[in-house]
Amino acid sequence: MEFRLIILFLAIMCAGGGCKTFPVSGNIDFSGSTLQRTLYLIEVKSFSSLASSFEGKVLDSAQFDVKGNFFFQNMPDKEGQNIYLLALQKPGEKFLTRLENENPLASNYLPFLYCPGDKVIIFSKALSMLKEVTIKSKIPENIVLQNLSRKRVEWYQQYFLENKSADEESHIENEASKLNYQKVILNFVKEEKNIYVQSMALRWASPAGDYERLADEVREVCTKLKVYDPEHPWTNQICVKSTSLPPVTGDVFPHIFFPTSDYDSISIKKLLATKLTLVDLWASWCAPCRKENKQVLVPLWDQFHKKGFEIIGYALDSSEKGWKAAILNDGADRWKHFSHLKGDESPVFETIHMTMIPANFLLDSRGVIVAKNLHGESLKKFVEDYFRS
Structure with missing residues (x-):
């Protein structure tokens, strides 16, 4: 069909005399x-x-x-x-x-x-x-751009239109669909060396230019382009972008300090568990965070805490009363919680270049990030497998 269209087009362009290209x-x-x-x-x-x-x-x-x-x-x-x-x-x-x-x-x-x-x-x-x-x-x-263009539409229908829910508590599921959509776009061009193909996939993964949830992928593209096309100005632009994003899997989590109730602070290094630590970023006003507390984190803590699992909760709250009430209501008082109570002006979020919740990082005993932003069944499975290994 495509070949016939091209022949027809060329015939039209060549009609009436000399053939123009x-x-x-x-x-x-x-x-x-x-x-x-x-x-x-x-x-x-x-x-x-x-x-x-x-x-x-x-x-x-x-x-x-x-x-x-x-x-x-x-x-x-x-x-x-x-x-x-x-x-x-x-x-x-x-x-x-x-x-x-x-x-x-x-x-x-x-x-x-x-x-x-x-x-x-x-x-x-x-x-x-x-x-x-x-x-x-x-x-x-x-041809890669042609196929990526077509696939972008197909994946948009699959991950957005078929799985979208208006329920506020389904936010995590919706975000997971969005992230799967973004990752499948980037995986499609994973082996491509062309800077424009890689750039197009990155831009289509997040047209608004928000790569907070794609920090690992942006870092990977930067690393590849430094090899494939190091002198191209876009390589530097992408790599500069990657430095303003959250830490990625394999990085040592930043050495941050959490505020304590006695107006002092404590290093995250002193809070790490012997095997696996979940740094949970949440807020009392975040419905999907609250749902995760009750349905996922409490059961995980109960099952694995004595085996070397710890949770560190850090809240993007401004109201101490609301924050502490949420901890008790969710049964999350099992683990340690911290907050600067500065809302969106949180110094911790500024340090790790983050703005969105719910979010999390899973750290090994040395503070190295072994996984991030896992929720629901994916988080349960990861923790279970980690302690089984």
């Missing part, structure tokens, strides 16, 4: 779409601006013929491969670089790689530019 051309099916019939070529200048609304630069625009064919006669003569976006806009849209990222099913743009001398042919549908995109090019990574 263009660096970038293709066809967009506008069936059922109300988007404008103007296609914008957008240049991307940094990692953070990739797939980010209002940050790209419009280089050119192309009009469609009645059958949806388009072409760009001139492309930048920049050395080597570069990534560009093609975008459609709604009627009356003032910002020509607006990109739909909330819902990949309704994406109004698609990425592609171009190298001077290449001929890129692109087919898609205006209703969902990513869902059925086809890219023909001499650059093999364009």
